[in-house]
Amino acid sequence: MRKDGFLYRAFDLYYDGFRHMTLGRTLWAVIIVKLIVIFAILKVFFFPNFIGQHAEEGNEADFVASEVASRIPAEASPPQ
Amino acid sequence: MHNILLNIDAGTIDWSRAQFALTAIYHWLFVPLTLGLAVIMGICETIYYKKGDEFWKLTAKFWQKLFGVNFAMGVATGIILEFEFGTNWSNYSWFVGDIFGAPLAVEGILAFFMESTFVAVMFFGWNKVSRGFHLAATWLTGLGATISAWWILVANAWMQYPVGCEFNPDTMRNEMVSFLDVALSPFAVDKFCHTVISAWIIGAMFVAAVSCWYLLKKREQRLAVESLKIAAIVGLVATVGAAATGHKSAQSVGEVQPMKLAAMEALYNGGTDQGLTAVAWVNPFCQPDYENESEAALKVEMPYALSFMATNDIHGFVPGVNDILNGYTKPDGTREPSVDEKIERGKLAIATLADYRKAKAEGADEATLKDQLSVLNENMPYFGYGYIRDKSEVVPFIPVNFWSFRIMVGLGCLFILYFLVLAIMAFRVPLLSTLTRRLFAAFFLIPETEVDGNDLTRLPAWHYWVPIVLLPLAYIASESGWLVAEFGRQPWTIQDMLPTWVAVSDLQSSSVIITFMLFLILFTTMLAVEINILLKQIKKGPQS
Numbered sequence: 001m002r003k004d005g006f007l008y009r010a011f012d013l014y015y016d017g018f019r020h021m022t023l024g025r026t027l028w029a030v031i032i033v034k035l036i037v038i039f040a041i042l043k044v045f046f047f048p049n050f051i052g053q054h055a056e057e058g059n060e061a062d063f064v065a066s067e068v069a070s071r072i073p074a075e076a077s078p079p080q
Numbered sequence: 081m082h083n084i085l086l087n088i089d090a091g092t093i094d095w096s097r098a099q100f101a102l103t104a105i106y107h108w109l110f111v112p113l114t115l116g117l118a119v120i121m122g123i124c125e126t127i128y129y130k131k132g133d134e135f136w137k138l139t140a141k142f143w144q145k146l147f148g149v150n151f152a153m154g155v156a157t158g159i160i161l162e163f164e165f166g167t168n169w170s171n172y173s174w175f176v177g178d179i180f181g182a183p184l185a186v187e188g189i190l191a192f193f194m195e196s197t198f199v200a201v202m203f204f205g206w207n208k209v210s211r212g213f214h215l216a217a218t219w220l221t222g223l224g225a226t227i228s229a230w231w232i233l234v235a236n237a238w239m240q241y242p243v244g245c246e247f248n249p250d251t252m253r254n255e256m257v258s259f260l261d262v263a264l265s266p267f268a269v270d271k272f273c274h275t276v277i278s279a280w281i282i283g284a285m286f287v288a289a290v291s292c293w294y295l296l297k298k299r300e301q302r303l304a305v306e307s308l309k310i311a312a313i314v315g316l317v318a319t320v321g322a323a324a325t326g327h328k329s330a331q332s333v334g335e336v337q338p339m340k341l342a343a344m345e346a347l348y349n350g351g352t353d354q355g356l357t358a359v360a361w362v363n364p365f366c367q368p369d370y371e372n373e374s375e376a377a378l379k380v381e382m383p384y385a386l387s388f389m390a391t392n393d394i395h396g397f398v399p400g401v402n403d404i405l406n407g408y409t410k411p412d413g414t415r416e417p418s419v420d421e422k423i424e425r426g427k428l429a430i431a432t433l434a435d436y437r438k439a440k441a442e443g444a445d446e447a448t449l450k451d452q453l454s455v456l457n458e459n460m461p462y463f464g465y466g467y468i469r470d471k472s473e474v475v476p477f478i479p480v481n482f483w484s485f486r487i488m489v490g491l492g493c494l495f496i497l498y499f500l501v502l503a504i505m506a507f508r509v510p511l512l513s514t515l516t517r518r519l520f521a522a523f524f525l526i527p528e529t530e531v532d533g534n535d536l537t538r539l540p541a542w543h544y545w546v547p548i549v550l551l552p553l554a555y556i557a558s559e560s561g562w563l564v565a566e567f568g569r570q571p572w573t574i575q576d577m578l579p580t581w582v583a584v585s586d587l588q589s590s591s592v593i594i595t596f597m598l599f600l601i602l603f604t605t606m607l608a609v610e611i612n613i614l615l616k617q618i619k620k621g622p623q624s
Contacts, residue, residue, distance in 0.1 A: 009208070017204025023145065023617065024203070027152035030609060037602065038156055046595045047163035050170035050585040061252040064174045065437055068252070071582040072430060073469040 091589030093581050096168040099596045101566070103160050105559055106603045110154025112558055115229060115276055116283015116314075117147040118222025123310050129215045137206075139303050142622035143287065144202060144218070149617060151199065153610035158232070160599070168592060172573050172583035177253030179245050179262060180235050187231035195224030229279075230272055237268035239574050240565070241336045247460050249436050249453070254574075270332045271565075274325040277318050278561060281495055282554045284315030288502065289551040290618055292544035295537055300621050305536045309506045315499035322492060327389060333568070334390035334398065337575065339474065340568030342401045343481035345386060346376040350400030350408075355381030356389060359486075364479045370401045376482075401478075405471050419471035422576075426466030429459035464577045473579075476570040484563040491557035498550060506536060 002008060021028070055063030121143040128136035162184070165173040173180075201209060201217035209217070238245075244261030245254040256262060288311040291304035334341045342350065346362050348370040360376035362368060368376065384394035391398065397411050407418030417425075436452040468474060504512045520526040526540055569575060573583040 013204050013208050014200060016208070017200065023149070023613075026613065027149065030606075030613075031152050031155055034606065035156055038159060042160065042595075042598075043163055046591075046598070047167040049166045050168075050587070051166075051174055060174060061250065064171055064252045065433075067171050067586065068175075068582055069430075069434060071467060073467065 089587075089589045092168075092587050092592055093584050095589050095592040095596055096164070096584050096587075097580065099168065099592060099599065100161065100164055102596065102599055102603070103157070103164065104562065104566075106599075106607070107154070107157045107161065108559060108562060109555065109607070110150055110157060111225075111229065112279035112282040112555075113150045113286055114147065114154060114225050115222070115279035116281070116286065116318075117143055117150065118225055118283070119280055119314055120283055120287050120307075120310055121147055122219045122222055123314070124307075125215050125218050129211055135302065135306075138622050139306065140218070141206070142303065143307070145617055146286075146290070146614060148199075148203060149610065149614050153606065153613075157606075168585055168587065169573070169583050170585040172578060174253060175578055175583070176239075176574065177248075177251070177255055179238055179242075179254055179256050182256060182259065183231040183234040183238075183263070187228050191224050191228040191231060195221060195228060198224060226276055229276055230268075233272045233275055234263055234265070234268045236565075237265050237271050238262055239572075240271075240569055241265060241267040241332075242574055242577060243267075247456075247463075249433050249456060250440070254577075267332050267336060270325065270329045274322060274329045275561075277321040277325055278558055280314055280318035281322060281492075282551075282558060284311040284318060284499065285495070285547055285551050285554040287311040288315065288547035292547050293618065294621075295539075296541060296544045298537075301537050303622055305506075308502065308536060312499055312503040312506045315495065316503050319492060319496040319499055323496065326489075326492070330389045331392065337569060338399050339401070339404050339476065340481065340564075341390060342399065342404060343476045343478045343568055344485040344564060345398075346478055346482045347386070347398065347400040348373055348375060348402055350398045350403045352387065352395050352397045353384055354386040354390075354396075354398045355383045356385030357381050357482075360482075362479050362482045364483055366479070367475070368478055370475070370478070401475055405475070419465065419468070419474055422462045422465040423468050423471070425459045425462040426464060426468070428466075429456055429463045430466040432456045432459065433463075461576060464572060464574070464579050464582070467579050467582050473571060476568050480567045481564055484560040484567065488557050488560040488564065491553050491560075495550065495554065495557070498546065 018024075051060050051063060121140055124136055124140035124143055127133075128140055165180075198217040198220040201214065202221050205214050205217060242254070243265050244256060244258040246257050247253075248255050262268075287307050291307045291311065294300040294304040330341065333344075341347075345357055346360060346368065347354065347357075348368075357376065358380045360379040362376050386398055387396040388394045390396060391411075399408050399416070404416070405419050407416055407421065409415050432452055432455045436449065436456060439448055439452060465474075501516060503509070504516050507513075517526060517530065521528050521530070525542070530538060571579040571581070573580055
């Protein structure tokens with residue numbers, strides 16, 4: 001690969017940059033821990049897709065319609 | 081809130097709101113500093129590009145390093161908000177459809193990738209790319225962050241002023257009919273300008289505070305003085321700009337969310353020639369009796385200022401809380417319906433929606449469906465009012481709006497004064513600089529020997545403590561702005577369309593409490609880590 005080519009220079013920018021990081025190592029460690037906590041723990045165990053869990057695929061609109069209808073004050077309940 | 085609910089746990093709504101507020105407030109600690117520091121580091125590097133002086137390269141790299149720490153800590157904190165939409169606010173999430181998704185997708189694809197590409201060039205590219213390309217990368221990093229903010233604020237503005245959409249009763253979603261109307265909504269433009277410019281204030285105050293800390297410690301004095309000069313100019317432009325864009329934002333609010341403006345001002349009964357409340361006693365802990373009180377107690381006002389702020393006319397009409405509740409005639413002669421009338425139309429919209437869906441499922445003829453759609457579309461602007469049982473439910477909690485607005489504006493005025501004095505002293509503006517220094521000397525704030533001086537490194541210590549004290553206040557002002565924007569639109573998640581108790585998912589409040597506490601611990605830990613890393617880097621200084 002030619003060393004003055006765009007691809008090599010782009011690769012070298014990142015490779016050399018990551019290799020010589022000092023403060024960046026700490027920051028990347030924090031970012032990686034944070035992303036693991038957010039995506040592998042919070043998203044998976046604490047933040048499921050509520051509609052996805054409670055409605056069959058393709059029937060989401062019906063589910064939301066029934067949810068929305070269930071919140072109406074009694075005197076405004078729509079005719080069934 | 082509990083008395084208006086049917087089968088939804090009151091705690092679910094309150095804890096879901098609290099959790100969203102906590103996440104948004106935490107996310108907003110990082111964003112303004114990113115936007116503000118981007119301008120400062122861009123200016124420093126531009127001077128380096130023009131002069132070729134290594135000092136400016138060192139200065140630019142120092143502020144870029146602090147930008148990097150803040151940027152890294154803020155990464156992905158906003159994603160949690162999107163998780164909350166899907167779990168805690170699922171009805172809302174479905175109801176807004178692609179309108180909310182499109183700006184967020186553009187933000188993710190375009191702005192975030194632009195930001196992360198150029199941030200790599202900015203940090204790794206010194207001595208590897210040309211000075212011009214590096215300078216462009218630095219500015220484009222800031223531009224990418226600003227464009228990100230644009231799309232997020234477009235999504236937020238749509239909730240406050242839903243435009244460019246049509247409700248589809250078959251899919252139960254609002255569907256975008258005009259991307260341009262959504263992306264260039266006047267409400268979004270005003271919100272963007274005010275929010276981004278106010279973020280620059282935090283950047284400028286941060287730089288001033290760090291610089292003054294160095295001056296207190298008598299180190300890095302050249303970097304500190306030159307950075308103070310840049311902070312003074314950026315801060316002055318930003319504070320004056322925030323006041324101007326704030327005026328425009330207030331007008332937008334007056335037009336599309338008059339209840340929010342009335343709550344901000346504790347204006348119970350409106351009219352023409354309205355004064356802006358400078359001070360008044362509004363009990364911070366309970367909703368005032370707006371129905372029976374003519375105005376807030378001990379009110380001192382600036383004559384005509386509210387009419388001017390809301391309408392650009394000192395005689396302009398500004399509706400109060402009771403006017404909005406009971407209906408009023410607008411200056412153009414049209415009548416704004418009372419909340420009771422809106423409730424009736426909202427109920428009709430909800431009932432018609434149910435009828436339409438039932439008729440469609442039963443295979444009703446086209447003519448029947450068309451008639452029902454016509455009624456639905458006519459009343460859809462008031463859909464959310466059908467869930468309101470008492471008109472008092474559409475009045476936001478006035479004390480939070482009233483005091484948050486005053487904290488934001490009061491601190492904003494203080495910041496204008498600070499940056500003005502700093503600019504006068506830092507740039508030695510003829511006459512003004514001497515007058516300021518003599519005034520300070522008259523009150524023994526600087527020694528007589530410094531009256532004719534121009535040395536920012538020899539001021540009394542209190543002078544350097546001012547921006548250090550003002551920095552947390554700048555954050556408080558910024559967060560207060562968000563409180564005004566978000567508390568003021570209650571009870572609506574989408575203005576006039578979807579109140580919070582319809583938008584929320586039917587979850588157990590205990591599960592929301594668990595995640596709230598989890599976030600509180602996680603966020604507090606992460607904030608402590610960030611502040612620790614940031615302070616260490618400041619202590620190390622630019623040579624590290």
